[in-house]
Amino acid sequence: xxxxxxxxxxxxxxxxxxxxxxxxxxxxxxxxxxxxxxxxxxxxxxxxxxxxxxxxxxxxxxxxxxxxxxxxxxxxxxxxxxxxxxxxxxxxxxxxxxxxxxxxxxxxxxxxxxxxxxxxxxxxxxxxxxxxxxxxxxxxxxxxxxxxxxxxxxxxxxxxxxxxxxxxxxxxxxxxxxxxxxxxx
Amino acid sequence: xxxxxxxxxxxxxxxxxxxxxxxxxxxxxxxxxxxxxxxxxxxxxxxxxxxxxxxxxxxxxxxxxxxxxxxxxxxxxxxxxxxxxxxxxxxxxxxxxxxxxxxxxxxxxxxxxxxxxxxxxxxxxxxxxxxxxxxxxxxxxxxxxxxxxxxxxxxxxxxxxxxxxxxxxxxxxxxxxxxxxxxxxxxxxxxxxxxxxxxxxxxxxxxxxxxxxxxxxxxxxxxxxxxxxxxxxxxxxxxxxxxxxxxxxxxxxxxxxxxxxxxxxxxxxxxxxxxxxxxxxxxxxxxxxxxxxxxxxxxxxxxxxxxxxxxxxxxxxxxxxxxxxxxxxxxxxxxxxxxxxxxxxxxxxxxxxxxxxxxxxxxxxxxxxxxxxxxxxxxxxxxxxxxxxxxxxxxxxxxxxxxxxxxxxxxxxxxxxxxxxxxxxxxxxxxxxxxxxxxxxxxxxxxxxxxxxxxxxxxxxxxxxxxxxxxxxxxxxxxxxxxxxxxxxxxxxxxxxxxxxxxxxxxxxxxxxxxxxxxxxxxxxxxxxxxxxxxxxxxxxxxxxxxxxxxxxxxxxxxxxxxxxxxxxxxxxxxxxxxxxxxxxxxxxxxxxxxxxxxxxxxxxxxxxxxxxxxxxxxxxxxxxxxxxxxxxxxxxxxxxxxxxxxxxxxxxxxxxxxxxxxxxxxxxxxxxxxxxxxxxxxxxxxxxxxxxxxxxxxxxxxxxxxxxxxxxxxxxxxxxxxxxxx
Numbered sequence: 001x002x003x004x005x006x007x008x009x010x011x012x013x014x015x016x017x018x019x020x021x022x023x024x025x026x027x028x029x030x031x032x033x034x035x036x037x038x039x040x041x042x043x044x045x046x047x048x049x050x051x052x053x054x055x056x057x058x059x060x061x062x063x064x065x066x067x068x069x070x071x072x073x074x075x076x077x078x079x080x081x082x083x084x085x086x087x088x089x090x091x092x093x094x095x096x097x098x099x100x101x102x103x104x105x106x107x108x109x110x111x112x113x114x115x116x117x118x119x120x121x122x123x124x125x126x127x128x129x130x131x132x133x134x135x136x137x138x139x140x141x142x143x144x145x146x147x148x149x150x151x152x153x154x155x156x157x158x159x160x161x162x163x164x165x166x167x168x169x170x171x172x173x174x175x176x177x178x179x180x181x182x183x184x185x
Numbered sequence: 186x187x188x189x190x191x192x193x194x195x196x197x198x199x200x201x202x203x204x205x206x207x208x209x210x211x212x213x214x215x216x217x218x219x220x221x222x223x224x225x226x227x228x229x230x231x232x233x234x235x236x237x238x239x240x241x242x243x244x245x246x247x248x249x250x251x252x253x254x255x256x257x258x259x260x261x262x263x264x265x266x267x268x269x270x271x272x273x274x275x276x277x278x279x280x281x282x283x284x285x286x287x288x289x290x291x292x293x294x295x296x297x298x299x300x301x302x303x304x305x306x307x308x309x310x311x312x313x314x315x316x317x318x319x320x321x322x323x324x325x326x327x328x329x330x331x332x333x334x335x336x337x338x339x340x341x342x343x344x345x346x347x348x349x350x351x352x353x354x355x356x357x358x359x360x361x362x363x364x365x366x367x368x369x370x371x372x373x374x375x376x377x378x379x380x381x382x383x384x385x386x387x388x389x390x391x392x393x394x395x396x397x398x399x400x401x402x403x404x405x406x407x408x409x410x411x412x413x414x415x416x417x418x419x420x421x422x423x424x425x426x427x428x429x430x431x432x433x434x435x436x437x438x439x440x441x442x443x444x445x446x447x448x449x450x451x452x453x454x455x456x457x458x459x460x461x462x463x464x465x466x467x468x469x470x471x472x473x474x475x476x477x478x479x480x481x482x483x484x485x486x487x488x489x490x491x492x493x494x495x496x497x498x499x500x501x502x503x504x505x506x507x508x509x510x511x512x513x514x515x516x517x518x519x520x521x522x523x524x525x526x527x528x529x530x531x532x533x534x535x536x537x538x539x540x541x542x543x544x545x546x547x548x549x550x551x552x553x554x555x556x557x558x559x560x561x562x563x564x565x566x567x568x569x570x571x572x573x574x575x576x577x578x579x580x581x582x583x584x585x586x587x588x589x590x591x592x593x594x595x596x597x598x599x600x601x602x603x604x605x606x607x608x609x610x611x612x613x614x615x616x617x618x619x620x621x622x623x624x625x626x627x628x629x630x631x632x633x634x635x636x637x638x639x640x641x642x643x644x645x646x647x648x649x650x651x652x653x654x655x656x657x658x659x660x661x662x663x664x665x666x667x668x669x670x671x672x673x674x675x676x677x678x679x680x681x682x683x684x685x686x687x688x689x690x691x692x693x694x695x696x697x698x699x700x701x702x703x704x705x706x707x708x709x710x711x712x713x714x715x716x717x718x719x720x721x722x723x724x725x726x727x728x729x730x731x732x733x734x735x736x737x738x739x740x741x742x743x744x745x746x747x748x749x750x751x752x753x754x755x756x757x758x759x760x761x762x763x764x765x766x767x768x769x770x771x772x773x774x775x776x777x778x779x780x781x782x783x784x785x786x787x788x789x790x791x792x793x794x795x796x797x798x799x800x801x802x803x804x805x806x807x808x809x810x811x812x813x814x815x816x817x818x819x820x821x822x823x824x825x826x827x828x829x830x831x832x833x834x835x836x837x838x839x840x841x842x843x844x845x846x847x848x849x850x851x852x853x854x855x856x857x858x859x860x861x862x863x864x865x866x867x868x869x870x871x872x873x874x875x876x877x878x879x880x881x882x883x884x885x886x887x888x889x890x891x892x893x894x895x896x897x898x899x900x901x902x903x904x905x906x907x908x909x910x911x912x
Contacts, residue, residue: 020236027229032217035225039218049224053231060232060239124209142194143210149193168197171210175202 006072013073016063023060026073031056033145034077040140041085051088055081071154075147078155082137127174135170138163223603223626223633286310288359288375296727297382300349303332304342304357306377311337311366320362320371324790325353325811326866337366346812346840351384352729352748352796353810354757354789378755383729384797384808402637402664407444408437410659416643417456418654418661422463424647427654429661430454436468441652441663449477458496461538463648467496467503474505489519495533499540504556506533511543511556523559534571537578542594544571544581551583553594564596572607575628582607582615589617591628600630606643612650614669618642623655625669632669674886676735679743679767682776686765687728687747693718702778703770709781715763723751723758731762732798734883736853741769743776744881746798750789757789764879792873793866798858800883802850805858807843811866818843821864821872824880827855850882 009029016023034055039048058080059066066076128139134156141152153160189198189208198204287309292298306321317340318331328345342357349355358376410416412432419428426440428449436454439446450470457468466477474487474496487503495506504513508531510524525531529548536543543554545561549568552561565583572582572589580599583590588601603624605617616636617624623641626633641664642656654663682701689698695717702710710717719725731746745765750757766780787794797808805824818838823831824845834845850856860876 020239021233023236024229024233027232031225031228035220036218045219045221048218049221049228053228056228056232057235060235121209121212124206128210139210143207164194164197167194168203171198171203171206174206174210175200178206 009073010068013063013066013068017066020060020063023063026059027056030074030077033074034081037078037140037145038081038085040144041137042088047088051081051084054084058084069154071151075151075154078141078145078147078151079157082155082157085137086133124174124178127177128170130177131170131173135166135173138166139170142167221603223630227633285369285372286312286363286365288371288377290357290377290379292379293377294379296380298349298355298379300351300381300384301347302349304349304355304377306340306342306357306359308338308340308365312340313337313364313366313368317359317363320360322358322360324356324358325350325793325809326868326870327355328812328867344812348840349381350796350810350841351381351808352731354378354380354750356756380727380757384799402666404662404664405441405444406657406660406662407441408439408446408661410656410661411435412659416645416654416656416661418643418645419457419459419466420645420647420652420654422459422648424649424652427661427663428457428459428466428468429654430457430468436470439661450475456494456496458498458536460498461500467498467505469493469496469505474503476503487514487519495536495543497536497538497540497543499556502540504536504540506536506543511536511554523554523556525554526561535574537574537581538576539578541578546571553581553596555594562594562596564592565590573609575609576611580628582609600628602626602630603633608644608646608653610646610650611648612668613672614646614650614666616641616644616646616653616666618644618655623666625666627669627672634667634669636666674735675741675769676733676743676886679741679745679776680730680733683730683733683745683747683765683767683778686778690717690719691725691728703768705780706778709778715781715783719749719751723753725749726752726757729796731795732800732878732880734800734881735886736766736881736884737768738884740771741776742779743767746878751786759786759788760794761786762878787876788873792870793864794872795858795860795876795878798878798880800850800880802852802883803846803848805845805848805880807845807858807860809841809843809866811870812841813838813843814865814867814869817863817865821861823859823861824848825857825859829857832856850880852882852884854882856880856882 012022012025012029016026031052035048035052038051038055039045042048042051055077059077062080066073128136131139137156138152141147141155142149147155149160149163152163156163156166158166189204189211191198191207191211194207198207289307290305291307292304308317312333314331314333314337321329321331321340321342323329323342327350329342330345332341332343333339334341356376356378358374359371360374361371363371407427408429408431410429410431413430414432417430421427421438425442426438428436428438430436434452434454435448436450436457437446437448449466450468453471455469457466459466464479466479468475468477469492472488472492474489474493476485476487477483478485487505489505489507489512491507491509493505493507493512497504497506499513502513504511504522506512506525508525509527510521511533512519512521514520523543525533525545526547530546532546534544534546534551541556543556544564545552545554550566551564551569551571553564554561564581565585569583569585569590572584574581575591580591580593582602583592584604584607587604589604589607590601591599593599602615603617603626605619605624607618608616609628610616613628614625615628617626618641620640620642622638623636623644624633625636640657644653644655646653651668652663652665654661656662686698686701689695689701698717699707699710709715727750728747729750731748733743733745736742736744743766745767747763747765748760749763751759751761762784764780764782764784765778767776768779769775770777793809793811793813795807796810797806799806799808807822815838819836822836822843822845824834825831832848835847837844837846856879858878858880860872862872862875864872
């Protein structure tokens with residue numbers, strides 16, 4: 001059975017390929033996630049705006065060449081974004097305050113546990129910042145953007161196995177470097 | 186917490202510690218990043234522009250190749266190849282054995298040829314100057330001078346008037362009389378054909394360019410605020426000094442050039458307000474109103490019954506607010522113009538620049554008080570704050586939690602901007618200041634431009650619309666903001682639509698063309714009426730706008746006369762004029778073709794033709810394709826009114842252009858430009874038949890209206906709570 005939202009997206013993509021003036025609907029649909037991802041990598045609003053502009057402009061121009069491989073259209077946009085960020089990565093050293101993170105699991109634990117858990121979350125994401133950038137990209141796409149491994153593979157131009165390996169190495173490195181992390185529960 | 190399970194990662198995250206780390210990663214989210222809504226909408230606009238140009242460029246290769254630009258390029262390439270071939274031929278042949286001369290030009294076949302350039306004609310061998318020049322024929326009739334290169338293989342033909350005529354197909358023929366240096370004749374006449382571009386647009390008044398040194402805004406600290414919590418500041422009329430009240434209540438005037446400060450009142454002053462004429466300053470001091478006349482240095486005083494809280498001006502009259510209403514001074518003393526409500530906590534916040542309205546707060550809500558009627562209108566929602574007036578006092582700005590709202594005097598939202606401390610300039614640019622950035626934007630939300638990063642609190646434009654004052658730290662600063670691009674005029678906007686309409690017709694796209702027609706327009710192009718698509722031979726190859734004029738403002742209306750040129754072979758043989766009336770649609774605010782009429786077909790190439798008409802209320806400039814015999818212009822070109830009576834005007838002629846000046850055309854009135862058949866070109870050829878062009882008296886071609894109802898839907902970039910700094 002086909003996925004209605006995928007069918008709808010496929011139709012939007014096909015229409016935009018026939019007439020680029022219909023690209024606006026795809027932009028509206030994907031702007032927020034691409035901007036969020038780009039911002040999470042470059043950590044500076046102006047740079048995030050520049051890269052996001054580049055991503056959508058490139059996507060618009062490349063629409064005639066886009067081929068539906070069965071993966072979500074967003075995976076292709078992420079791929080352009082990953083490449084655009086890589087181009088800038090040499091000059092942009094991301095910085096981040098630890099206060100930037102929202103913990104989704106805040107409801108429930110006692111206050112002291114909550115504080116400890118939040119602290120742990122902040123520390124581990126601070127360590128993510130220091131990971132090699134491919135590992136970091138893979139972790140962001142998996143854990144922040146909730147993408148499927150196959151879609152991450154498209155976005156990063158790698159095989160699913162290679163993406164899993166990146167995630168494994170990243171998580172392993174985090175475990176090793178955060179050996180002081182204590183379990184909350 | 187560490188019961189992480191993701192089937193996709195089960196095989197690589199088997200270790201419990203690894204799953205716990207993954208669990209931590211999966212449960213934390215970065216907050217939504219800071220997003221400038223104006224960026225989102227601006228990028229969308231940019232993408233759509235790009236998409237439109239991509240769509241335009243997607244015509245088939247056949248069409249592209251044979252569309253005017255395609256032909257131009259093909260012609261250019263062919264021309265260059267021909268010239269190259271000529272050059273090779275020349276270099277490889279010996280004198281006396283060169284064969285018949287060959288003619289080429291780099292502009293042969295080109296469209297859109299620039300007006301200010303000579304016509305270069307190349308030969309494959311040295312030519313005899315005298316016979317070749319004598320053999321040159323140019324249509325339309327053009328007085329030219331000739332020059333040759335050192336090898337006598339390139340002839341430069343330059344119009345005496347300096348420029349080629351606009352919108353004109355030229356044919357330069359080298360007749361068989363032309364001889365080579367070796368006395369060999371041209372085998373047959375050879376013709377170079379090209380079309381010139383439209384006349385240059387009338388220069389728009391553009392802001393004076395400003396230098397961009399290391400401190401691009403020329404920021405200058407000019408005074409200490411001495412702890413003032415809000416800015417009560419007024420610019421002098423010449424934009425050279427500012428009046429402001431510091432934290433100690435001292436009213437000072439500071440020169441922005443050298444920072445020299447002069448104390449007007451040492452303490453207890455508030456609410457300074459410069460008169461619209463800039464000759465007087467009113468302010469409140471110790472419960473009274475002081476009015477300083479700059480020329481005499483004399484201070485007058487008004488003593489209201491209750492302490493005044495605000496002072497403003499209604500033209501040359503001082504008006505002020507006190508707890509119970511708005512007042513002015515008359516012969517009988519203070520007179521109430523409008524009362525303020527007596528219930529709730531009422532605070533008068535600002536008096537409009539023309540004194541016609543005031544803003545007050547009552548129990549957390551904002552109200553606009555119409556001073557003449559005494560009626561109040563609610564504006565915005567509870568807890569919104571007033572942010573300033575438009576310079577003409579017809580609109581105001583207030584800040585909601587998310588937006589800066591532009592509203593009319595009935596409180597209706599006109600547009601929304603990013604929330605910030607705002608000031609509206611005489612040139613319709615709004616400064617949006619705050620703690621981290623300053624932006625400029627048009628009132629309709631367009632042209633949002635980051636001017637600079639840094640602290641720019643409580644910005645206040647100077648009357649010149651270029652300098653502005655602002656607060657940084659505890660100091661008053663001044664700076665100069667770069668000008669925003671000029672707003673398109675209504676004629677510019679309408680021209681864009683007409684060109685798209687005509688391009689669609691030229692490209693045989695009736696459906697696309699019909700998109701630019703309103704209901705009336707569709708009737709004009711209904712079956713049996715005008716044709717959207719023109720077929721047959723001679724065929725429709727190009728069009729140009731003969732004239733355009735703004736003829737109405739409610740709704741915006743622009744009238745165009747478009748000449749459709751029909752070509753047989755390579756030669757323009759006839760033209761049809763369509764008069765299009767283009768009206769701004771009341772709902773979409775877009776211009777659409779509302780009326781269309783066509784004139785009779787007119788043969789081209791049979792005498793001087795009008796190729797451009799520029800109409801203002803006082804002057805009509807008529808450009809011809811040919812150099813005219815000046816003696817035939819006076820009496821031959823005239824303007825008549827609706828009854829056929831000639832208007833009294835001066836008619837002069839220079840460089841293909843007849844200027845009819847000293848007119849006083851009434852907006853909307855009917856006139857007719859008449860070119861009699863007695864007008865002749867320099868070769869004695871007459872205008873083939875009297876040419877009449879109906880005109881309407883133009884209205885001012887102002888900048889486009891602020892688009893009511895449009896929303897730039899921007900949200901907070903420079904976040905700051907506005908203050909009534911510009912009141």
